[in-house]
Amino acid sequence: MVEPGTYDDETLVAEAAEDEVRPDDRIDDERHDEENRLKPEYVRGVRDALDQGDKTAVYDLVEPLHPADIADLIELLDTEERAALASSITDLMTSEVVAELNDHVREVMMEALEPGAVATIAEQLETDDAVQLLEDLDEDDQKAIIAELEPETQAAVESALAYPEETAGRLMSRRVMAVPEHLTIGDLIDFLRENGDLEHDFHEVFVIDAAHHPVGTCALNWILTTPRSVKLTDVMKRDQTLIPVTMDQEEVALMFQKYALISAAVVDDSGRLVGQMTVDDIVHIISEEAGEDALLLSGAGDGDINEPIREAYSSRVRWLIANLGTAVVASAIIAFFGAAIEKLVALAVLMPIVASIGGNAGTQTMAVAVRAIATNQLTRANTRRILWKELRVAVLNGATVAVLIGIAAGVLFSPMMGVVIAAAMIINIAVAGLAGVLVPVIFERLNQDPAVASSVFVTMITDSMGFFAFLGLAVASGLTA
Amino acid sequence: MVEPGTYDDETLVAEAAEDEVRPDDRIDDERHDEENRLKPEYVRGVRDALDQGDKTAVYDLVEPLHPADIADLIELLDTEERAALASSITDLMTSEVVAELNDHVREVMMEALEPGAVATIAEQLETDDAVQLLEDLDEDDQKAIIAELEPETQAAVESALAYPEETAGRLMSRRVMAVPEHLTIGDLIDFLRENGDLEHDFHEVFVIDAAHHPVGTCALNWILTTPRSVKLTDVMKRDQTLIPVTMDQEEVALMFQKYALISAAVVDDSGRLVGQMTVDDIVHIISEEAGEDALLLSGAGDGDINEPIREAYSSRVRWLIANLGTAVVASAIIAFFGAAIEKLVALAVLMPIVASIGGNAGTQTMAVAVRAIATNQLTRANTRRILWKELRVAVLNGATVAVLIGIAAGVLFSPMMGVVIAAAMIINIAVAGLAGVLVPVIFERLNQDPAVASSVFVTMITDSMGFFAFLGLAVASGLTA
Numbered sequence: 038m039v040e041p042g043t044y045d046d047e048t049l050v051a052e053a054a055e056d057e058v059r060p061d062d063r064i065d066d067e068r069h070d071e072e073n074r075l076k077p078e079y080v081r082g083v084r085d086a087l088d089q090g091d092k093t094a095v096y097d098l099v100e101p102l103h104p105a106d107i108a109d110l111i112e113l114l115d116t117e118e119r120a121a122l123a124s125s126i127t128d129l130m131t132s133e134v135v136a137e138l139n140d141h142v143r144e145v146m147m148e149a150l151e152p153g154a155v156a157t158i159a160e161q162l163e164t165d166d167a168v169q170l171l172e173d174l175d176e177d178d179q180k181a182i183i184a185e186l187e188p189e190t191q192a193a194v195e196s197a198l199a200y201p202e203e204t205a206g207r208l209m210s211r212r213v214m215a216v217p218e219h220l221t222i223g224d225l226i227d228f229l230r231e232n233g234d235l236e237h238d239f240h241e242v243f244v245i246d247a248a249h250h251p252v253g254t255c256a257l258n259w260i261l262t263t264p265r266s267v268k269l270t271d272v273m274k275r276d277q278t279l280i281p282v283t284m285d286q287e288e289v290a291l292m293f294q295k296y297a298l299i300s301a302a303v304v305d306d307s308g309r310l311v312g313q314m315t316v317d318d319i320v321h322i323i324s325e326e327a328g329e330d331a332l333l334l335s336g337a338g339d340g341d342i343n344e345p346i347r348e349a350y351s352s353r354v355r356w357l358i359a360n361l362g363t364a365v366v367a368s369a370i371i372a373f374f375g376a377a378i379e380k381l382v383a384l385a386v387l388m389p390i391v392a393s394i395g396g397n398a399g400t401q402t403m404a405v406a407v408r409a410i411a412t413n414q415l416t417r418a419n420t421r422r423i424l425w426k427e428l429r430v431a432v433l434n435g436a437t438v439a440v441l442i443g444i445a446a447g448v449l450f451s452p453m454m455g456v457v458i459a460a461a462m463i464i465n466i467a468v469a470g471l472a473g474v475l476v477p478v479i480f481e482r483l484n485q486d487p488a489v490a491s492s493v494f495v496t497m498i499t500d501s502m503g504f505f506a507f508l509g510l511a512v513a514s515g516l517t518a
Numbered sequence: 519m520v521e522p523g524t525y526d527d528e529t530l531v532a533e534a535a536e537d538e539v540r541p542d543d544r545i546d547d548e549r550h551d552e553e554n555r556l557k558p559e560y561v562r563g564v565r566d567a568l569d570q571g572d573k574t575a576v577y578d579l580v581e582p583l584h585p586a587d588i589a590d591l592i593e594l595l596d597t598e599e600r601a602a603l604a605s606s607i608t609d610l611m612t613s614e615v616v617a618e619l620n621d622h623v624r625e626v627m628m629e630a631l632e633p634g635a636v637a638t639i640a641e642q643l644e645t646d647d648a649v650q651l652l653e654d655l656d657e658d659d660q661k662a663i664i665a666e667l668e669p670e671t672q673a674a675v676e677s678a679l680a681y682p683e684e685t686a687g688r689l690m691s692r693r694v695m696a697v698p699e700h701l702t703i704g705d706l707i708d709f710l711r712e713n714g715d716l717e718h719d720f721h722e723v724f725v726i727d728a729a730h731h732p733v734g735t736c737a738l739n740w741i742l743t744t745p746r747s748v749k750l751t752d753v754m755k756r757d758q759t760l761i762p763v764t765m766d767q768e769e770v771a772l773m774f775q776k777y778a779l780i781s782a783a784v785v786d787d788s789g790r791l792v793g794q795m796t797v798d799d800i801v802h803i804i805s806e807e808a809g810e811d812a813l814l815l816s817g818a819g820d821g822d823i824n825e826p827i828r829e830a831y832s833s834r835v836r837w838l839i840a841n842l843g844t845a846v847v848a849s850a851i852i853a854f855f856g857a858a859i860e861k862l863v864a865l866a867v868l869m870p871i872v873a874s875i876g877g878n879a880g881t882q883t884m885a886v887a888v889r890a891i892a893t894n895q896l897t898r899a900n901t902r903r904i905l906w907k908e909l910r911v912a913v914l915n916g917a918t919v920a921v922l923i924g925i926a927a928g929v930l931f932s933p934m935m936g937v938v939i940a941a942a943m944i945i946n947i948a949v950a951g952l953a954g955v956l957v958p959v960i961f962e963r964l965n966q967d968p969a970v971a972s973s974v975f976v977t978m979i980t981d982s983m984g985f986f987a988f989l990g991l992a993v994a995s996g997l998t999a
Contacts, residue, residue, distance in 0.1 A: 072769055072894070073776070080899040103757075105776045113899045139895070229742045239739050240721060240780065257738035258720050261710045276584075288553055294805060295554070295586045297798045299721065299780070316797050317778045320804060324775060327808035328889050334812055335885040336878065342890035342904055350914045353882050357919050357947075360878045364871040365926075372867045378859070385866035386853045389873065390845040393981065397841045401818040401834050408809050409823035413553065414620070418561040418594045423823055433831045438838050445846075466838075500874065 068102070075106065080113055087114075087121045095125040108137035112343060119146070132161035135170065141343040144173055152178065156185035164193040164211050165318070172202065205289055206282040208322075209303045209312035215243045218252055222272070223265030225255070240299045240315065244273050249309040251302040253277060279304050280314060287326045291413060293319040330407050333488035334400075336360070356493070363497035367392070370501055374508040377517040383450050384511055387458055392503030394438055395465035399499040400492075402427055402473025407488045410481050424474050431470025435463040457514050461507035465499060472498045549583070556587065561594055568595075568602045576606040589618035593824060600627070613642035616651065622824040625654055633659065637666035645674040645692050646799070653683065686770055687763040689803075690784045690793035696724045699733055703753070704746030706736070721780045721796065725754050730790045732783040734758060760785050761795060768807045772894060774800040811888050814969035815881075817841070837974070844978035848873070851982055855989040858998040864931050865992055868939055873984030875919055876946035880980040881973075883908055883954025888969045891962050905955050912951025916944040938995050942988035946980060953979045 068079045079098075086094040099107060099122075107129060111119055123130055123146070135143060135158050147155050147170065159167040159182065171179050171194065183191055193211055200206030216225055225242065242255045253273030263272055278296050280289055280303045293301065293316055303312040332340030336356025339348065371378070371388070378384050406427075409415035415423055439459035447455025476494045477487035511517060549560045560579075567575040580588060580603075588610060592600055604611055604627070616624060616639055628636050628651065640648040640663065652660050652675065664672055674692055681687030697706055706723065723736045734754030744753050759777055761770055761784045774782065774797060784793040813821030817837025820829065852859070852869070859865050887908075890896035896904055920940035928936025957975045958968035992998060 073773055074894050074897045075899060077898040103777065105778075109894075112895065113897070115903055226742060229739075230745075238737055238780075256719055257742060258710075261707060261738060261741065264711075290805075292554055294801050296584065297586075297801075299719075299798070316801065317780070320775050320778075320797065320801060323801060323804050324771075324808050324893070327805050328811065328893070330809065331812035331815055331885045331889060335815075335881040337882040337885045340886045340889060342886060342895050346907060346911055346914070349911045353879075353911070354915045354918050356882070357875055357878055357915055358922065360875055361871070361919055361923060364874040367874075368867050368871055371870070375863045375867065378866050379863045382856045382860045382866075385859050385863075385869075386849050386856065388866075389852070389870055389981070389985075390842070390849055392870065393845040393848075393977075394838055394841055397817065397838055398834075400816040401837070404812045404816040404818045405821045405823055408813060408821060412805070412809070413555045413590075414593065414823050416555045416594070417558040418556060422596055426827060430827055430830045430834065433827070434835045434838055437835050438842055441839065442842060496874075500870070504870075 068106070075109055075113065080110065083110065083122070084114070084118060087118055087125070090121075092125040095122065096129070099126050099129055104131060104133035105137045107134045108139075112139050112142050116145070120149075132158045132166075136162055136166040139341065139343045140169075140173060141341060141345060141348075143170065145345075147174060148178065152181040153185050155182045159194070160187060160190055164190070164197060165208055167194055168197040168207060172198065172207075200282065203286045204282070205280045205284045205286070205303050205314060206311075208286060208289075208318060209280075209282075209314050210318075211312045213243055213302070213310060213313045214239045214241075215245050215251075215310055216269070218244050218246055218270055220269050221265065222260060222263050222267050222269065225260060225269060226265065243302050243310060243313070244269055245310055251277060251279060251304065251310045254302070277302065279308075282306075282311060286322045287411070289314060290319050290322045290326060294323065326411070330404075330411060330488045333486070334404060334407060334492050336492060359493045360496065363493055363500065366497060367500040367504055370504045371508065374504075374512065377508060377512050380517045381511070383454065384508060384517075387446060387450075387454070388504055388507050390442060391458065391461045391465055391507045392500045394442075394462065395469045395499040395503040396496055398431060398434060398466045399469035399473045399495045402431065402470050403477060403491055403495050406474045406477045407491065410477055410487055415478070420474075420478055424471070427470050427474050428467065431467050431473075432463065434470075435466030438466065439463045451516075453514055453516055454511075457510045457516060458507060461503070461510050464506045465503045468502045469495070469499045549587075556590055556594065561591065564591065564603070565595070565599060568599055568606070571602075573606040576603065577610070580607050580610055585612060585614035586618045588615045589620075593620050593623050597626070601630075613639045613647075617643055617647040620822065620824045621650075621654060622822055622826060622829075624651065626826075628655060629659070633662040634666050636663045640675070641668060641671055645671070645678060646689055648675055649678045649688060653679065653688075681763065684767045685763070686761045686765045686767070686784050686795060687792075689767060689770075689799060690761075690763075690795050691799075692793045693720075694724055694783070694791060694794045695720045695722070696726050696732075696791055697750070699725050699727055699751055701750045702746065703741060703744050703748050703750065706741060706750060707746065724783050724791060724794070725750055726791055732758060732760060732785065732791045735783070758783065760789075763787075763792060767803045768892070770795060771800050771803045771807060775804065807892070811885075811892060811969045814967070815885060815888060815973050817973060840974045841977065844974055844981065847978060848981035848985055851985045852989070855985075855993065858989060858993050861998045862992070864935065865989060865998075868927060868931075868935070869985055869988050871923060872939065872942045872946055872988045873981045875923075875943065876950045876980040876984040877977055879912060879915060879947045880950035880954045880976045883912065883951050884958060884972055884976050887955045887958045888972065891958055891968055896959070901955075901959055905952070908951050908955050909948065912948050912954075913944070915951075916947030919947065920944045932997075934995055934997055935992075938991045938997060939988060942984070942991050945987045946984045949983045950976070950980045 068075060070076050083095060083098050086098060099110065102110065111122060114122060135146070138146070155170070159170055162170065167190065171182060174182070183194060186194065197207050216228060220228070240257060242257070242260070243251050244253045244255060246252050253270070253275045254277055255269060255273045259272055278292060278298060278301050280292070280301050282303055282305050292298070298316065300313050300315040302310050303314060305311050332338065336353060338352025406415060439462040442462060443455040443459030446458045472495050477491045480487040480490050549556060551557050564576060564579050567579060580591065583591065592603060595603060616627070619627070636651070640651055643651065648671065652663060655663070664675060667675065678688050697709060701709070721738060723738070723741065724732050725734045725736060727733050734751070734756045735758055736750060736754045740753055759773060759779060759782050761773070761782050763784055763786050773779070779797065781794050781796040783791050784795060786792050813819065817834060819833025887896060920943040923943060924936040924940030927939045953976050958972045961968040961971050
């Protein structure tokens with residue numbers, strides 16, 4: 038890849054001759070399958086070379102890969118293989134590769150290095166990537182590494198770490214192309230020609246006033262297609278989206294999506310431009326945040342497949358224990374009806390059906406509600422309407438399922454049993470529908486993350502109500518007389 | 519907002535005088551709360567004005583909103599209010615607003631209009647937005663509307679609809695800035711000045727050869743910071759990512775994320791440049807695809823809170839019925855042990871605990887596995903290692919929970935009961951861990967979406983195994999003798 042270097046108007050770039058024409062389209066080449074995953078045969082080839090200790094072969098296999106693909110390869114290997122790989126491809130292990138690694142894999146790798154070595158890697162990264170590298174490390178390790186940084190990097194990193202995790206202040210890029218508002222397009226182009234940092238892409242120019250407040254933005258394609266004499270203030274876009282430095286990453290991501298932004302200015306309390314966020318950071322956040330809910334809802338915590346066993350255990354077991362509690366509550370209800378079950382063991386056979394389907398209906402509704410809350414589609418302004426709608430869906434579902442199971446039970450056991458289980462089913466599914474919306478909404482109003490806590494409560498409600506309704510109706514109907 | 523218009527070098531733009539300085543930062547203004555949602559008070563204000571039939575007040579309230587916010591407002595109102603709103607703000611109901619609407623809401627709105635009116639809206643949109651408008655409509659409605667389109671738009675729309683849904687060919691923008699490779703930077707700038715389509719932003723210029731194949735890309739900031747005499751082929755980036763026109767949207771999104779792309783060329787079978795995809799489309803896809811899993815896993819289908827009742831019912835009820843099937847299988851196992859339960863009703867009290875916790879553990883593992891498969895982190899190359907890891911996590915979790923419930927049951931019932939339930943718990947959770955990984959992986963190998971189908975099977979396995987292990991061990995241990 039030839040990057041523009043510094044040119045005189047008459048000099049050709051020396052690197053041009055070295056450029057290997059490599060139109061690597063990265064799909065369906067000999068290393069990737071059609072879904073852009075590294076082929077197992079390729080990975081096996083690397084593994085075999087590692088086993089044989091053939092460092093040259095390993096290097097040759099890995100060298101053509103994009104840094105993101107090298108990171109993928111590292112993630113696919115196991116711990117010993119990773120160490121062997123790292124020692125075989127030392128100059129290919131660039132800071133780019135490190136920045137692309139999965140968090141857990143990178144953490145282990147950084148812990149194995151001396152602070153000085155980590156500092157060297159961090160120096161080559163952009164501030165936001167360097168911060169990402171350091172933020173999950175031990176506080177002592179962190180301090181040791183920061184101490185080894187150049188003063189400029191040190192200041193930038195410490196400034197970022199001063200902001201809470203997952204806020205704009207932590208994640209933003211401090212490198213911003215900002216120009217004063219009195220320039221013309223021609224002035225701007227000259228300025229860019231002199232100061233254009235060719236290593237760092239930018240997509241917009243921010244226009245600021247004397248107090249360093251952003252007053253507008255200028256898209257690069259506008260600059261290119263507007264005559265030089267026009268004033269910046271005549272073409273810039275004044276309608277702007279400013280991100281407060283304290284804004285949570287999830288909200289930033291939603292703003293980017295909603296207003297189709299490529300980049301946005303980050304401002305401090307006094308409205309001064311302090312950095313920018315760009316859409317490629319957002320893309321990562323969106324994927325993370327949107328995918329999180331499935332994991333949180335099921336109590337799988339971080340849910341990263343590369344998580345160490347210790348962490349996966351500790352985050353999941355606490356939810357299993359919480360669910361143990363709710364299961365015991367449900368069992369207490371069953372115990373209350375123990376005598377009835379003794380008389381009619383068919384009750385024990387059928388009761389899990391009611392609880393189970395109720396639980397599924399509750400989970401369906403809850404997944405929809407949690408997603409709607411996260412994407413700002415379920416707010417105070419439409420909660421009542423949505424609740425009413427979900428209740429109607431639940432009753433429809435309940436009635437359908439009730440008819441099916443009622444007929445089956447009526448045939449296999451007795452007509453009254455059919456009626457009892459059908460009635461219990463409708464009640465439980467209706468309750469599940471209500472709980473599936475109300476529990477997440479209540480958590481959201483209490484400023485808790487609905488995805489994390491709702492599941493336990495919704496399950497408790499549906500299990501308990503399922504057993505209570507079925508067994509209670511069975512007794513009340515005289516089935517166990 | 520002042521857009522650059524056509525200028526002579528010496529003429530100022532007339533619109534400049536009309537520009538209302540409106541630095542609306544959209545956070546915490548009188549209409550939005552700190553999470554960028556429309557405030558309930560504001561929405562109530564709009565509702566009241568609609569109730570009173572005060573069209574002027576409604577217009578004044580809605581006029582300052584960004585199109586995306588007008589779309590939000592429409593989504594928050596109910597069906598009657600929406601019709602009233604639409605008639606009050608006719609000229610604010612731009613195609614931009616329509617493009618921003620939630621799919622279901624927009625569908626209803628389009629169905630209420632004449633084909634000619636829908637065609638007018640479609641004409642004002644970019645091809646990809648127009649296609650999105652039309653693709654979910656009835657085939658007859660669709661044909662009627664397409665017939666009303668201008669020939670150029672008609673051709674573009676029909677070409678897009680020829681591709682399957684959710685592929686690059688359907689979603690791409692046909693508007694591409696592509697230039698021949700023999701130009702210099704200076705030629706390119708002149709070309710852009712003459713042909714720059716000022717209404718449409720672009721972020722990169724694609725460089726093509728004589729056969730219309732992309733050979734490289736040129737970022738706009740490189741163009742701006744490179745002297746005019748340099749040849750395009752000396753500065754362009756040759757290392758490019760090409761998207762085949764048939765690629766699924768989820769894979770396109772993953773590629774954009776992985777290689778941090780802003781835009782990418784879309785090519786047909788013969789490698790010719792046919793369009794581009796840009797990151798703001800991807801952002802929408804990522805959010806949709808990543809958030810989908812929670813909904814699919816729970817059987818909530820589309821899971822859009824704006825879904826009409828009829829659709830929500832039909833997509834969810836089929837999963838409830840499928841789960842009814844698996845619950846009946848589990849109940850059959852209980853029935854098999856009916857005699858044992860009759861002798862020892864404590865079995866009926868405790869058995870749901872084993873099934874329930876097993877189900878939770880299975881769901882946790884499944885959520886993690888599904889996400890890992892979707893993000894290409896769980897592939898053939900590391901399945902065995904991950905399976906072994908998840909099994910160990912499951913055994914740790916199982917042992918922990920087993921000890922807790924074993925002690926409780928041992929105290930409340932009998933020591934042997936404690937041992938039986940503990941053993942059943944470990945077995946069931948271990949099985950759940952294995953199933954949670956294997957079931958999604960198997961579906962993936964069969965080219966089915968793991969998120970959709972896994973849940974039913976994992977639940978069936980954990981429920982059945984839970985009851986079987988517990989009741990079977992109880993009988994085997996002599997508890998029911």
